[in-house]
Amino acid sequence: MLLLAVDTATPAVTAALHDGASVVAESSRTDARRHGELLLPAVDRVLAAAGVKLDAVTGIVVGVGPGPYTGLRVGLVTAATFGSVLGVPVYGLCTLDGLAHASGIEGPFVVATDARRKEVYWARYDGARTRVTEPAVDRPAEIAEQVAGFPAVGAGALLYPGTFPDARAPEHVSAGSLAALAAEKLARGDEDGFLPVTPLYLRRPDAQVPKNYKVVTPQ
Known part of the structure; x- marks a missing residue:
């Protein structure tokens, strides 16, 4: 192999x-x-x-x-x-599973990466190999009660210490x-x-088609 x-x-x-x-x-x-x-x-x-x-x-x-x-x-x-x-x-x-695996944490914890727009991609784990929630994207303040008391790994956790006070490595x-x-x-x-080899975006891309753009018609 x-x-x-x-x-x-x-x-x-x-x-x-x-x-x-x-x-x-x-x-x-x-x-x-x-x-x-x-x-x-x-x-x-x-x-x-x-x-x-x-x-x-x-x-x-x-x-x-x-x-x-x-x-x-x-x-x-x-x-x-x-x-x-x-x-x-x-x-x-x-x-997120890769970050969890690298953490080596044995008890419950959270993985949170930076999703930009003041949001995080996150999931909860019961040990380094067992994810217990589906990946999600949220503002940290909106999930504070769900992650309270758990250690957290990832850049998202490090960015928002108010929500993730026990943030740890690895960052990425x-x-x-x-x-x-x-x-x-x-x-x-x-x-x-294993998962299908398709992107797990969780939200629409940042680039959007402009609304109310000017239509040019041929003469």
């Missing part, structure tokens, strides 16, 4: 290789505006670090979000293209944690635990 994992649902542009036992190479860079520019070089770096070619990969893992529209689709399109070219399966995972997801989670699922035959 050699899994190539990528995620662009947060400001972290991240790629990793996992051999079924451990992460053998990983590259992450935080830049919310350059996902398309940075992802393929990150993949090249992890392949070079591991000393393998792309055709050695047996499966692709990709974070499907939730995340902002533009950044998220970069990772998904890249993963789907690699899967098609190589003829290997593509496994979708919730990006790593492809290594997504790959490790996928490897665990595959090892126990849990292929139903």
Whole structure:
């Protein structure tokens, strides 16, 4: 097994290789505006670090979000293209699950990432591998009662200490944690635990068609 994992649902542009036992190479860079520019070089770096070619990969893992529209689709399109070219399966995972897995927290906690517009993408967990709510997008003040008393991980938690007073690392997801989670699922035959390789946006994109725009008719 050699899994190539990528995620662009947060400001972290991240790629990793996992051999079924451990992460053998990983590259992450935080830049919310350059996902398309940075992802393929990150993949090249992890392949070079591991000393393998792309055709050695047996499966692709990709974070499907939730995340902002533009950044998220970069990772998904890249993963789907690699899967098609190589003829290997593509496994979708919730990006929040990758953060939860990396946290190593055993008791109940919350994952919250920055959704912009003064909102967070979030979900509750009962341990690092068990999500107990569906991913959602809300203003922090609106979910204060639901998350009160729980530790929280992710950039969204760090941005809003009033709602998440016990905020912890990691701030952003790593492809290594997504790959490790996928490897665990595959090892126990849990292929139903993967998500469709489609973007989990949770809301409409920021770009909108202008209303009441001027219509120009031919003379």
